[in-house]
Amino acid sequence: MSNTVARGFHHAGIRVFDYEKTLKFYKEVLGLKEVLSWGEGDKRIAILEFADGSCIEVFAGGTDEHKPKGAWLHIAIATDNCDEAIAAVRAAGMEIIKEPSDSTIKTRVARHAFCKGPDGELIEFFEQK
Secondary structure, three states, X not given: OOOOOXXXXXXXXXXXXXXXXXXXXXXXXXXXXXXXXXXXXXXXXXXXEOOOOOEEEEEOOOOHHHOOOOOOOOEEEEOOOHHHHHHHHHHOOOOEEEEEEEEEXXXXXXXXXXXXXXXXXXEEEEEEO
16 A cells, blocks of 8 residues: 555745845746745745646745754756756856766666755756656
8 A cells, every 4th residue: 555645746945035036046047937925025925836836935034044954955856958957047147066967876867967046045957867
């Protein structure tokens, strides 16, 4: 019998220092769609949706005290073309941490790369081969 309690990934939340810059990056560079937003000032929140329906929840009002302990290491974004994804974030001025490369773990082959997002968050682009 399989476990049906957790049926998939829905969203990840990130509290950011520069709310507008972060929204612009995820919407204009990566193509996410803003499906919901609410609040004012440092209490603004937006839900940004990927093509597959999974989301990123962006919270305004980030400060050093909001940086969580034991946070996720990175978020991996599925892409059909890792090289194009890195070219897009490079053109947007984001810092590239790891250039695209192929990896094989047992029988699984993937191409992946890392960049920093507008608020310093670590983003992996993952192309399943």
